[in-house]
Each structure stands twice: as C-alpha cells, then as structure tokens.
Amino acid sequence: xxxxxxxxxxxxxATIGLGIWATNKSKTGSDFFVAGRSxxxxxxxxxxxxxxxxxxxFMGIAGLxxxxxxxxxxxxxxxxxxxxxxxxxxxxxxxxxxxxxxxxFAEGRFDSPAFRKIxxxxxxxxxxxxxxxxxxxxxxxxxxILHWPYFAGILVVGAVITFNVVQGGMKGITLVQAVQYxxxxxxxxxxxxxxxxxxxxxxxxxxxxxxxxIKVPDFTAPKVIKIEGTAPLNVLNAPTSxxxxxxxxxxxxxxxxxxxxxxxxxxxxxPLFTVDKxxxxxxxxxxxxxxxxxxxxxxxxxxxxxxxxxxxxMTSAKFEFSKPTSAAFEESAPVPNAPTDGKWLNPFGGxxxxxGYPLLYTYSLIIALVCGTAGLPHILVRFYTNPDGKAAxxxxxxxxxxxxxxxxxxxxWGTLGRNVLPDLYVSGKFDSIVIRLPELLExxxxxxxxxxxxxxxAFAAFMSTFSGLLVSMSGAFAHDIYGKMIRPNATIEARLKxxxxxxxxxxxxxxxxxxxxxxFDIAQMVLWxxxxxxxxxxxxLLMGAWWRGLTRQGATAGMLLGGFxxxxxxVTTMLIDKKVVTLSVSPLVRSLMEQPAIWGVxxxxxxxxxxxxxxxSSIPPDVDLKMxxxxxxxxxxxSLDYID
Amino acid sequence: xxxxxxxxxxxxxxxxxxxxxxxxxxxxxxxVRVGLVFIVILIAIPLLNLYVPRIVTSDVAGFPVPWLILxxxxxxxxxxxxxxxxxxxxxxxxxxxxxxxxxx
Numbered sequence: 070x071x072x073x074x075x076x077x078x079x080x081x082x083a084t085i086g087l088g089i090w091a092t093n094k095s096k097t098g099s100d101f102f103v104a105g106r107s108x109x110x111x112x113x114x115x116x117x118x119x120x121x122x123x124x125x126x127f128m129g130i131a132g133l134x135x136x137x138x139x140x141x142x143x144x145x146x147x148x149x150x151x152x153x154x155x156x157x158x159x160x161x162x163x164x165x166x167x168x169x170x171x172x173x174f175a176e177g178r179f180d181s182p183a184f185r186k187i188x189x190x191x192x193x194x195x196x197x198x199x200x201x202x203x204x205x206x207x208x209x210x211x212x213x214i215l216h217w218p219y220f221a222g223i224l225v226v227g228a229v230i231t232f233n234v235v236q237g238g239m240k241g242i243t244l245v246q247a248v249q250y251x252x253x254x255x256x257x258x259x260x261x262x263x264x265x266x267x268x269x270x271x272x273x274x275x276x277x278x279x280x281x282x283i284k285v286p287d288f289t290a291p292k293v294i295k296i297e298g299t300a301p302l303n304v305l306n307a308p309t310s311x312x313x314x315x316x317x318x319x320x321x322x323x324x325x326x327x328x329x330x331x332x333x334x335x336x337x338x339x340p341l342f343t344v345d346k347x348x349x350x351x352x353x354x355x356x357x358x359x360x361x362x363x364x365x366x367x368x369x370x371x372x373x374x375x376x377x378x379x380x381x382x383m384t385s386a387k388f389e390f391s392k393p394t395s396a397a398f399e400e401s402a403p404v405p406n407a408p409t410d411g412k413w414l415n416p417f418g419g420x421x422x423x424x425g426y427p428l429l430y431t432y433s434l435i436i437a438l439v440c441g442t443a444g445l446p447h448i449l450v451r452f453y454t455n456p457d458g459k460a461a462x463x464x465x466x467x468x469x470x471x472x473x474x475x476x477x478x479x480x481x482w483g484t485l486g487r488n489v490l491p492d493l494y495v496s497g498k499f500d501s502i503v504i505r506l507p508e509l510l511e512x513x514x515x516x517x518x519x520x521x522x523x524x525x526x527a528f529a530a531f532m533s534t535f536s537g538l539l540v541s542m543s544g545a546f547a548h549d550i551y552g553k554m555i556r557p558n559a560t561i562e563a564r565l566k567x568x569x570x571x572x573x574x575x576x577x578x579x580x581x582x583x584x585x586x587x588x589f590d591i592a593q594m595v596l597w598x599x600x601x602x603x604x605x606x607x608x609x610l611l612m613g614a615w616w617r618g619l620t621r622q623g624a625t626a627g628m629l630l631g632g633f634x635x636x637x638x639x640v641t642t643m644l645i646d647k648k649v650v651t652l653s654v655s656p657l658v659r660s661l662m663e664q665p666a667i668w669g670v671x672x673x674x675x676x677x678x679x680x681x682x683x684x685x686s687s688i689p690p691d692v693d694l695k696m697x698x699x700x701x702x703x704x705x706x707x708s709l710d711y712i713d
Numbered sequence: 714x715x716x717x718x719x720x721x722x723x724x725x726x727x728x729x730x731x732x733x734x735x736x737x738x739x740x741x742x743x744x745v746r747v748g749l750v751f752i753v754i755l756i757a758i759p760l761l762n763l764y765v766p767r768i769v770t771s772d773v774a775g776f777p778v779p780w781l782i783l784x785x786x787x788x789x790x791x792x793x794x795x796x797x798x799x800x801x802x803x804x805x806x807x808x809x810x811x812x813x814x815x816x817x
Contacts, residue, residue, distance in 0.1 A: 142783040153751065153791050157744045157798060272775030279777070415769055416762035416779055431759045439755070459806070462799045469795045473788030480784045615741065697733045700740055702806040705813060 072514075073214040073504070076521030080252075080528045084245055085233055091244045110460060114467030116243045119250030120447060121152070121468070122475060123199075123534035124206030127253060127527050129591035130476070132499030133420075134483025136590070138278075138413030140420035141483070143431065144592050145476035147438025151599075152472060155443050156465040162614040162699040163449065164461045170450055170541075171606055172549050178613045179621040180689055182553065187625055189549040191605050191632055192446045196542040196575075197582060198598035199445065202591040203531040203538070204583025206500065210527050213501045214520070223583045230532055231576030234539045235569045246537075249529040250471060256526025257478045260507050260519035264485060267510060274484040275414065282411025283310050283383075286491040287401045293318065294495045298393040300648040302497040302588050305396065307342070307369035307385035308403035315405075316366040316397040324358045324391040330384035331425075333376040340386035342369040358391070396495065404491040413487065423663075424656040430664055437600040437666035443610055444602020446545070447537040457703050482506065500591050503527065535579070539572055546571035588647070597639045604669030605632030612677050614699055617692045623681030631673025635665040736809055743805055747798045754790070758782065 126148065133141035168174035175181075175188040204223050211222025265271065285308050297303050306329035307313055328338050345366040361367075371385040398404075412418040417427035424430070442448060455461035486493060486502045489509060493499050504527065507519035547568035552559055559567070586594060605628045612619045612627075642663045644650045654662070661668060681688075689695065761768055762779055771778045776785075 139780060139783070142780070146783055146787050149788060149791050150751070150755065153795055154748070156795055157748045157751075161740075161802065275777060275780060276772075276775050279772075414777060414780070416759070428759055428763060432756075435755055459803060462802060466792075466795045466799045469791050473791060476788060477785060615737070693730050693733050696737060697729065700733065700736045702736075702810055704806075704810050 072517035073521040073524045076525040077210075077214070077528050080525040081229060081532070084249070084529070084532055085229075087245050087248065088233060089236075110463050110467060112247050113243070113455060113460075114464045114471060115247035115250045117246075117448075117464065117468050118471040118475070119246035119248070119253070119529075119533050120537045121148075121472065122250065122253050122530055123595065124203045124527065124531040125592045125595035126475065126479065127257065127530035128206050128209070128500045128503055129202065129595065130479035131482035131486065131502050132493075133590060133592045134480045135486040135493065135502055136408075136483075136499045137420035138408060138418050138483075138487075139416050140418050140431070141592070142480055143434050144438070144596070145479060147435055147599075148442070149469065149472050149476055150435075151439045151442025152465070152469060154439050155448075156462065156469070159443050159610050159614060160461060160465055161458050163610065164455065164458045165701070165703065166614075166695075166699050170545075171444075171446065171610070172545065174613065175609065175624075178689075178695060179624065181621045184621055184625060185549060186554060187629065188606075188609075189545050191444075191601075191628070192545045192549075193542055194632070194636065195444060195598050195602050195606075196446050196538050196545075197579065198601060199595065200535060200538050200579040201582050201586045202589075202594040202598075203535045204579055205586050205589070205591055205594070206527060206531040207535075208583060208587065209498070209500055210504060210524055210531075213498075213504045214524050219587050220584050223580050226528075226531070227535075227576055227580035227583070230535050231539065231572060234536055234543070234576075235572045246533050249533045252529045253526050254471075254475050256522045256529070257475060257482075257503070260522055261478060261481055261485075263515070263519060264506060264510070265481070268485055268489050271481050271484060274481075274488050277488055278410040278414040280410070282409060282414075284410050285310050285403045285407040286487055286494075287403055288398050288491065289400070289489070291398065291400050292492055293395055293397045294492050296390060296394045296396055296495060297497065297588065298390055299588060300389075301646050303390045304406065305388045305390070305495070306406045307371070307387070308405055308407070309371045309383040309385050310409065311403045312368065312370045313402050313405065314366060314368050314399060316364065317361050317394060318364060318397055319395050320363040320365060321361040321388075321394045321396075322358075322391045323361065323388050325389040326358070327387045327389075328374070328384045329387040330374075330382050332374065332382065332384065333378055333380075336374060336376045338374055338384070340369075341372050342367050342386045344368075398495075404494050406497075407487075407491060407494040424660040426657060426660045429657075429667065430660050433660075433664035433667035434596070436670055437596055437603050437664065440603035440607040440666065440670055441596075441599025441601075444606030445598070446541040447534070450541060459703075497588075539575055539579075542575045543568050543571040546575070589643070597643075600639060600664070600666045600669065601632055601635050603666045604635040604673045605629075608670065608673040608677055612674065617696055618681050618685065618688060619677060620681045620684045620687045621689075622684040622687065623677045623679075626680040627673040627675075627677030630676050631669050634672065635669040638662040638665040638669075732813065739805055739809065740802070743798070743801055747794055747801075751794055 126145070130141065130144050133144060163174060166174065166177065168177050171192065172185045172188040176185040204227065207226035208219040208222040211217045211225065212219050215222075217225075268274075269277075296305060303324075305315070307315075309329060326340050326342075328336075328340065332338055344361065345368075367388075369386045371383055373381050374384055375381045407413075408419045417431070421427040421430040421434070455464050482503055486499075486506060490502065490506055493502060493505070503523040504520055507523060508516045510516035510519070547564050551567040551571070552564050556563065608631060609624055609628050613624065638661070641650070641652070642659075645652055758779075768778050773781055
C-alpha cells in the first residue's frame with residue numbers, strides 16, 4: 070500500500086507548504102490570501118466549496134448510498150439545498166449587516182454582550198459535533214490504506230492539522246481551500262470513469278437492482294470477513310431471500326439470536342437455523358446465546374411469519390456477537406445485512422422506514438439539512454470574504470454550481486459498491502468505499518494509483534473542514550471567551566497566545582471525541598450537527614434578519630430551548646445505538662428523537678415569537694436602523710462594518 | 714428622505730422607517746417567491762414517491778425516475794433557481810436605488 074501512502078503524504082505536505090507560502094506572500098500586501106478582498110468570484114467560490122465538502126460529502130455519502138440506497142440521496146440534495154436557502158434568506162442581509170460570525174450578529178443585532186456568550190456556546194457545541202465525523206474519516210482512511218489501528222490515524226492526522234493551525238499556516242486558507250476543491254472534484258470523478266469502464270456504468274448498476282425486488286447482492290468469490298464485537302456493527306442478519314451457510318473459522322461467541330425483520334410485539338418466532346457439530350451446543354441456550362467452536366458453521370433458512378395484525382413478513386435469524394468474529398462465506402452466497410433490491414432502489418427503504426414513519430423521517434431529514442447549513446460555524450465566515458453583497462450573491466451562485474457538480478458523483482460510488490463490493494454490508498465499513506473500490510481492479514498498479522487519488526481527496530476533505538472548524542472554534546475561545554469575558558483588556562499578543570492554546574485544547578478534545586465514534590456513519594453524525602444548528606442558529610438568523618419584533622430574551626429562549634432539546638434527543642439516540650442505555654420508547658418517539666429538526670425548528674421559532682411578545686418593551690429602540698442596515702443596498706449608504 | 718448618517722441616530726425619521734418597510738417588503742417578496750417554488754418541490758417529491766407508484770416504477774434511459782430526479786436533475790434545478798434569484802435581486806437593488814434617489 071505504498072502508492073496511496075505516497076499520495077497522502079504529498080497531499081499533506083502540499084497543504085502545509087501551500088499554507089506557509091500563502092502566509093508569507095500575504096505579508097507582501099496581497100489581499101487575496103488574507104481576506105479575499107480582491108479575489109475573483111471564481112476562486113472565492115472554489116474556496117467556499119472546498120471548505121464545505123467535508124469527509125461526509127467525500128466518503129460518507131457514497132457509503133450511505135450503498136447502505137441505504139435511494140433514501141440516502143437526500144443527503145447530497147439537502148447539502149446543496151441548504152446552500153440555496155442560505156442564499157435566499159440569510160446571506161444577503163448578513164453580509165450587509167457586516168457581522169462576520171454568528172456571535173457578532175447576536176451582539177450587534179440586540180446590543181447585548183451577554184447574548185454573544187450564549188451564541189459562543191453553540192459555536193463550540195456544533196463545532197465539536199462536526200469535528201467527530203472528520204476525525205472518523207481520518208482514522209478510517211489510515212486504517213484502510215495502512216492497516217493502522219483506528220486511534221493511530223486520528224492521533225496522527227489530528228496532531229498534524231492542529232500543528233498546522235497553531236503555526237498560523239491557516240492564514241493562507243483561501244488559496245489552500247480553493248485548490249482543495251478542485252482536488253476533491255478530480256478525486257471523486259476521475260477514478261470513477263476508469264471503474265465504470267470495467268464494472269459497468271451508473272444506469273447498469275442501478276438496473277441490476279431492478280430485476281427482482283426481493284433479491285440481495287451475491288458474493289462474487291468466497292470471502293472471509295471480520296465482524297466487529299461492539300454494537301451497532303456486531304450484527305449478522307441472515308438474508309431473507311435465500312438460505313445461507315456461514316462458517317466461523319475461529320469460532321464465535323453469539324450473545325443473542327433474534328429475528329432479522331422487525332416484528333410486531335406478541336409475534337411468536339423461533340429462528341430457523343442449524344449448527345454443524347450441533348452436539349456441542351445445548352439447544353436450550355439458543356435464545357440466550359451460545360459459543361461456537363472453531364470451524365463450526367451455521368445454516369439459516371428464511372421463513373414467513375404471521376404477525377398478530379395478520380400481516381406476514383419474511384424474516385430470518387439475526388446474530389449478535391459479543392467478540393470480534395471472522396465469518397466465511399461461499400461464492401454466490403447472498404450477502405447478509407444487505408437491504409433487498411426493492412428496498413434499496415426505491416424510496417422509503419431502510420433509512421427512512423427504520424422506525425415505521427417514512428414520510429415524517431424524510432421531511433425531518435430535509436428540514437435539518439436545509440436549515441442547518443446556515444448554522445455551521447465555519448460556513449458564514451467564509452462567505453464574508455466577498456467585498457460586497459452583490460459579489461456575495463454571485464459567489465454563492467458559483468458555489469451552487471460547484472457543489473452540484475460534485476454531488477452527482479458520490480451516489481455513483483455507492484451504486485458500484487453495491488454491485489462489486491458487497492463485503493462492506495457485513496463489515497459495516499461503508500465509509501471506506503471510495504478507497505476500497507479501486508483496489509478491486511485487475512491492474513493492481515492502476516488500482517493503487519486510483520486508490521491513492523481517492524485517499525488524497527479524502528485527506529483534502531477532512532483536512533480542509535477540520536482546519537476551518539479548528540480556526541472558528543479557537544477563534545471563539547480567544548476572541549469571545551478569553552478576549553471578551555476573562556480578560557477584556559488583553560493585548561493582541563495575549564489573544565494570539567490564547568488562540569494557540571485554544572487550538573491545542575480544541576484539537577485534543579476533537580481527537581478524544583473521534584475515538585468514541587468509530588461505529589457511527591459519518592453522514593449520520595454530520596446530520597446531527599446540522600440538526601442542532603437548524604434548531605438554534607437558523608431561527609436566530611432568519612427571525613433576526615426579517616422580524617423587527619424579536620427581542621433579546623425571545624431569541625435567547627428560542628435558541629436555548631430548540632438547541633438543547635435537539636441536543637439531548639441526539640445524545641440519547643447515540644447512547645441507545647451504542648447500547649449504553651436501554652430505553653424503550655414508541656417508534657414514533659424514536660423517529661422524532663433521531664431526526665429532531667421537524668419539531669426542533671418550529672419549537673425554537675415559536676418560543677422566539679411568544680417570549681418576544683411578552684418582552685416587547687425590550688425591542689432595541691434603533692431596530693429600524695438595524696433593519697435598514699440589513700436590507701438597504703450598499704449604494705444607499707446605510708451599511709456599516711460592525712467588526713473593525 | 715435622508716441618507717445622512719448623522720441624522721440617523723436612534724430615532725429614525727418617519728420617512729426612513731417607511732423606506733425600510735418598502736425595501737424589506739420587496740426583498741422578502743422576491744426571496745419568498747423563489748423559496749416557495751423550491752419548498753413546494755421539496756415537499757412534493759416524497760409525496761409523489763408515496764402516492765404515485767407509477768413514477769417509482771418507470772425508467773428513463775435505464776435510470777429509475779425518482780433516482781434520476783434526486784440524484785442528477787435536482788442539482789441543475791438549484792442552479793436555475795439561484796441564477797434567477799441573483800439576477801432578480803440585482804435588478805431589485807438597482808430599482809430600489811433608482812426609486813429612492815428619485816424621491817430624495
């Protein structure tokens with residue numbers, strides 16, 4: 070695996086080098102590298118797109134499309150749609166207002182330094198949620214190309230990026246991000262054309278799933294696959310289409326055997342399976358779990374079960390392992406854990422119907438993505454590298470084009486993955502698909518080169534996003550917490566020092582959090598960051614820009630209530646998935662907890678309206694002036710730069 | 714009306730308040746108009762998928778229609794909407810400047 074490693078090292082070295090070069094260059098007075106005053110719309114848009122396309126876009130969407138099929142297409146759609154929403158309702162007014170960060174807007178709009186403090190808490194909270202998936206991307210990429218342990222990749226990558234930010238190498242951020250966009254676009258598209266010429270095109274891949282809706286993909290060769298020993302990846306769902314024979318070369322410790330399909334309460338079900346060498350296993354222990362000796366095999370047969378409501382459902386056995394296990398599969402065996410072709414190809418498959426409320430789940434997902442984009446701490450800042458509102462809007466148009474051009478490709482990876490690399494359904498490592506797929510080529514050198522290109526793209530993805538987040542979050546510490554709360558008289562040097570300490574601190578915390586999330590999907594984690602942003606910042610920005618009656622108290626109450634309610638719903642969901650807590654709630658409540666945006670956003674807005682009406686006396690007296698600054702064209706001369 | 718900063722302290726001249734209202738209304742109308750088209754599309758896609766199964770089972774050039782819409786065609790749609798919005802909002806700003814200068 071030396072070729073991919075080489076590509077990664079070149080990417081990292083080039084990023085650091087480019088950053089240092091651009092930083093030095095900026096001292097010569099060129100504005101381009103500092104704030105982008107004279108940057109052309111095209112390069113500025115490249116830089117914004119470069120920062121927006123994170124590990125979730127580069128690795129996560131492809132994996133999620135392979136895992137869930139059609140439903141996962143909402144992710145790229147939502148990421149792009151979110152940007153459009155930002156353009157329509159928030160970008161223009163905020164650029165005119167001259168506030169560069171959300172805490173700046175919070176203070177400037179309500180003349181309340183206290184409100185700035187609350188806004189900072191959310192910058193950090195959303196920031197940390199967004200760094201976790203980037204860290205997972207780093208750990209997974211290194212584990213895939215170098216077979217390092219998961220934690221080692223996180224430590225090395227996290228340390229390198231943190232070092233880079235502390236060094237001040239991020240001053241050259243505009244140029245680095247712009248170059249990284251084009252790298253990512255090349256890395257996600259070019260290898261695909263080679264792969265499609267070998268494994269078949271996009272439409273062919275999709276029509277393979279058209280033939281018989283109840284089929285699942287088959288193994289193309291005998292395979293031994295490692296299964297994790299911790300929830301939620303420790304599961305093997307026997308296929309419901311055909312019988313299967315699974316051998317465990319090193320034995321297995323099975324904690325539980327249940328039904329692979331979700332059954333209504335009160336359904337009688339006995340999993341149908343036989344164990345070779347079954348004399349060794351007391352049959353009475355099947356329900357509780359049992360241990361298989363080395364070389365033992367299980368035969369499973371799907372069965373039709375009639376539920377109390379009269380509906381029949383096809384199901385088979387679901388095994389949960391208590392230790393990492395190797396499982397061997399024969400050639401042309403149906404792939405366990407894979408959704409059937411019908412569920413994969415058609416709307417309302419495995420992702421949105423998980424808890425039985427597909428429409429609710431779909432809309433909540435859309436709301437989180439569309440409203441959440443505005444709440445990401447590193448997105449709005451980038452937007453203000455435009456000289457005026459007009460350039461800002463034109464830049465955003467270009468960003469839409471660049472993002473759209475990129476987002477067409479990840480679903481193609483997912484489709485190819487389902488056809489030629491179904492092993493991932495068993496191991497659960499869907500996020501590694503863009504790196505693993507090229508390795509299947511007959512021409513090994515070509516495979517290594519293409520895999521090197523995608524690895525480099527993945528690195529560009531989490532490096533640019535993590536760097537951007539680290540700068541925003543450390544900035545929040547140094548500027549808002551240290552500079553405004555702890556030592557208001559601190560000198561510039563002291564603040565710079567605080568920024569560096571904060572960067573180290575935030576970097577270390579991010580790495581620690583990254584270790585905790587190996588079993589979660591990258592795209593799912595990103596969605597959680599979006600959901601919290603959607604219920605806290607989005608209402609603040611939308612209402613703050615368009616409703617004069619919003620008071621400090623109303624905005625605070627809405628943001629805190631919406632934000633924290635969503636946050637607690639999400640943290641609880643994470644703990645349930647990890648089996649840290651067991652909580653039995655109805656499927657409806659479970660859907661609403663996993664996708665909180667559909668109630669979080671209205672809750673937040675409603676709270677803002679009600680509390681603002683009750684505290685109408687504290688509407689800022691100069692609210693009309695503020696509205697003038699938010700909405701009047703610059704040429705009328707009402708805009709001010711709030712931040713010097 | 715006055716665009717002089719010194720005159721615009723805490724209490725705005727009633728003319729200026731009226732100006733703010735006019736500008737906000739025109740911008741809001743444009744944003745809401747484009748936003749509504751977009752929101753209607755976002756709401757309609759899941760509903761069509763659910764209630765018009767014929768769409769789900771039809772193909773265009775080997776692509777299932779829902780997949781073609783969401784995985785490919787959606788992105789050019791966002792380009793068209795944002796291009797229209799950017800153009801219209803530039804025209805609107807130019808119009809506002811012309812109108813207000815005319816008044817003063």
